[in-house]
Amino acid sequence: MKQNDTLLRLENVWKIYRMGEIEFAALKGVDLEIDKGEFVAILGPSGSGKSTMMNLIGCLDMPSRGVIRLDARDISKLCESDLAQIRGKKIGFIFQQFNLIPTLSVLDNVMLPLEFQEVDNSVARQKALKLLDLVGLKDRVYHNPSQLSGGQRQRVAIARSLAVDPDIILADEPTGNLDSKTGAYILDFLNGLHTNEGKTIVVVTHDLNIVKYVEKVVYIKDGEIEKVECT
Amino acid sequence: MKLARAFKHALNLVMHSKLRSWLTIIGIVIGVASVVSIMSIGAGLEQDITSQLGGLGADLLTITPGLSKASGFSHKMPSDGGSATEGEVVLDRTDVQVLKGIPEILLIDTEIRGSAEVYYLGKRGSVTLTGVDQKVWAQITTSEMRDGRILGPADQNVIVIGGRLADDYFERPLGINKMITIEGSSFRVVGILDDQSTNIYMPIQMAYHVLDDKENDVYDSITVKIKNEDKLDYVIETIEHKLMMTRHVTDRDKDFTISSSRQMGEMKSEMVSSLTTFLTAIAAVALLVGAVGIANTMFTSVLEKTKEIGIMKALGARNKDILAIFLLNAFLIGLIGGIIGIILGYLLSSILPTLMGGGGFIGRLASAGSVVTLESVLLSLSVAVGIGTLSGAIPAYQASKLKPVDALRYE
Numbered sequence: 001m002k003q004n005d006t007l008l009r010l011e012n013v014w015k016i017y018r019m020g021e022i023e024f025a026a027l028k029g030v031d032l033e034i035d036k037g038e039f040v041a042i043l044g045p046s047g048s049g050k051s052t053m054m055n056l057i058g059c060l061d062m063p064s065r066g067v068i069r070l071d072a073r074d075i076s077k078l079c080e081s082d083l084a085q086i087r088g089k090k091i092g093f094i095f096q097q098f099n100l101i102p103t104l105s106v107l108d109n110v111m112l113p114l115e116f117q118e119v120d121n122s123v124a125r126q127k128a129l130k131l132l133d134l135v136g137l138k139d140r141v142y143h144n145p146s147q148l149s150g151g152q153r154q155r156v157a158i159a160r161s162l163a164v165d166p167d168i169i170l171a172d173e174p175t176g177n178l179d180s181k182t183g184a185y186i187l188d189f190l191n192g193l194h195t196n197e198g199k200t201i202v203v204v205t206h207d208l209n210i211v212k213y214v215e216k217v218v219y220i221k222d223g224e225i226e227k228v229e230c231t
Numbered sequence: 232m233k234l235a236r237a238f239k240h241a242l243n244l245v246m247h248s249k250l251r252s253w254l255t256i257i258g259i260v261i262g263v264a265s266v267v268s269i270m271s272i273g274a275g276l277e278q279d280i281t282s283q284l285g286g287l288g289a290d291l292l293t294i295t296p297g298l299s300k301a302s303g304f305s306h307k308m309p310s311d312g313g314s315a316t317e318g319e320v321v322l323d324r325t326d327v328q329v330l331k332g333i334p335e336i337l338l339i340d341t342e343i344r345g346s347a348e349v350y351y352l353g354k355r356g357s358v359t360l361t362g363v364d365q366k367v368w369a370q371i372t373t374s375e376m377r378d379g380r381i382l383g384p385a386d387q388n389v390i391v392i393g394g395r396l397a398d399d400y401f402e403r404p405l406g407i408n409k410m411i412t413i414e415g416s417s418f419r420v421v422g423i424l425d426d427q428s429t430n431i432y433m434p435i436q437m438a439y440h441v442l443d444d445k446e447n448d449v450y451d452s453i454t455v456k457i458k459n460e461d462k463l464d465y466v467i468e469t470i471e472h473k474l475m476m477t478r479h480v481t482d483r484d485k486d487f488t489i490s491s492s493r494q495m496g497e498m499k500s501e502m503v504s505s506l507t508t509f510l511t512a513i514a515a516v517a518l519l520v521g522a523v524g525i526a527n528t529m530f531t532s533v534l535e536k537t538k539e540i541g542i543m544k545a546l547g548a549r550n551k552d553i554l555a556i557f558l559l560n561a562f563l564i565g566l567i568g569g570i571i572g573i574i575l576g577y578l579l580s581s582i583l584p585t586l587m588g589g590g591g592f593i594g595r596l597a598s599a600g601s602v603v604t605l606e607s608v609l610l611s612l613s614v615a616v617g618i619g620t621l622s623g624a625i626p627a628y629q630a631s632k633l634k635p636v637d638a639l640r641y642e
Binding site: 081100104121 | 538
């Protein structure tokens with residue numbers, strides 16, 4: 001088996017939310033493996049538990065039960081500060097809402113993850129400029145996010161997600177707020193990152209267009225994995 | 232996150248919520264400005280009194296008939312309410328003779344005091360007239376001359392007047408060598424004092440003529456200058472002892488009071504400092520309100536920035552990074568408010584007394600000027616910054632504890 005190549009592994013992961021007396025299981029014993037360099041899509045309708053799954057994969061939340069291993073390290077019992085460290089070093093986020101900081105310039109937004117890693121300012125700056133060049137926004141570095149189109153903002157977000165050279169790029173509905181043409185461009189771009197740079201990319205979405213790019217599709221429904229298709 | 236970057240983000244927070252930040256800063260400015268100006272005015276007043284204290288001469292003692300409870304040196308206050316002072320309690324030549332027998336005493340000035348009608352160029356008025364022993368007054372008085380000369384031993388129908396009587400009291404200034412009518416007799420002005428009083432000083436023999444109700448050789452007060460001011464307490468005791476013997480009184484029915492100008496000054500200074508403390512306490516309340524304003528702004532800011540806090544946490548910000556950014560934000564508001572407040576307080580403390588001008592206590596404030604001490608500046612700045620940071624602490628802590636998932640979902 002390719003055990004050594006496993007980057008992320010979910011073992012019987014449960015996530016239970018308590019709302020007063022009522023308990024609601026968003027994830028019911030999920031098992032999943034994601035290998036290094038894989039391009040994976042997690043597909044499911046809203047309310048299926050895919051957002052919960054993405055929060056767990058992104059170390060934004062802790063499972064109620066079960067084990068999550070990132071690089072063979074159990075991260076399901078870590079404290080928030082340690083999780084923040086892992087997020088900062090190993091995970092690059094791309095959100096549906098782009099989630100850029102509106103009061104910072106494009107350049108400062110891309111530099112932000114590096115600042116949390118206490119990278120030297122000049123180094124961070126060079127890196128951010130290089131990444132913005134990569135996403136084709138070299139001439140927009142001093143603009144504010146509000147001066148950019150949706151597609152441009154998402155490219156800034158992609159540049160930001162790449163800033164710390166993460167192990168996984170985690171995209172939550174990256175095309176959800178974009179028209180189909182721009183959405184296709186973004187997916188092409190992610191695909192390019194995967195094929196050219198060998199990045200591990202996990203896309204959580206309900207957009208079926210993704211299927212033709214990825215190597216593995218995880219269908220999720222009612223908190224359980226319905227099926228896993230390798231394409 | 233490095234401190235410099237956290238500082239940059241904190242500054243960014245201040246800059247991007249301009250109106251709210253400035254409103255909060257104004258709150259701190261008002262608090263700091265009032266503390267600084269009140270402390271400065273108080274310090275100025277205290278310094279003024281202290282310098283007066285030096286000028287008043289620590290080697291002077293004043294003896295007055297009757298027992299004044301306020302400034303008695305004796306710890307044993309009479310319990311009978313000073314009934315011994317009723318009737319003909321006076322200071323006269325006998326007492327002067329006693330004082331002359333004390334070797335530590337250098338000079339003795341006998342004075343009488345009363346109210347006199349004055350008339351000059353069609354305007355009448357009533358002022359305080361003091362008869363002084365002109366042979367020694369020049370050496371014993373602490374008043375400074377502004378113009379002319381002081382009373383000399385050979386003077387008769389001449390007077391020295393206070394500065395305000397010379398300048399404003401009458402319709403026209405009353406200058407040197409002008410004649411003024413006092414209780415029907417004419418007197419020539421030979422000197423003007425450098426003060427704001429309306430007092431008239433004249434040789435005591437003339438004053439006995441002018442003030443009808445005064446009896447010859449009976450004095451309202453005796454001022455003595457002692458040879459060595461270090462011996463002040465000893466001289467007070469000696470005078471007290473000897474006067475009590477010749478006046479046939481004991482501690483219980485003592486009928487005279489010895490006061491030193493130093494003691495008076497100390498009392499005044501104490502009064503001013505307690506007044507300043509009281510006013511500063513009120514100003515401190517303003518500062519406290521400003522601090523509550525910072526806390527309020529910070530809570531609102533944290534609420535408003537919840538989503539951004541979530542984003543930052545997703546990007547790897549640890550709790551302490553978020554804490555640093557928001558604490559620095561509060562620190563900055565306190566610092567900016569503190570600096571502006573100090574400048575404003577400094578301006579206020581120099582302008583305010585002059586603006587309120589006029590006579591009385593406020594007039595004294597104006598002439599005293601203010602002293603902005605480094606101490607008060609540092610104190611209020613550190614209080615502003617400290618209070619700012621402190622009141623930002625709870626909101627900042629709250630921000631740092633936000634769970635990333637919840638914060639990200641916040642709209």
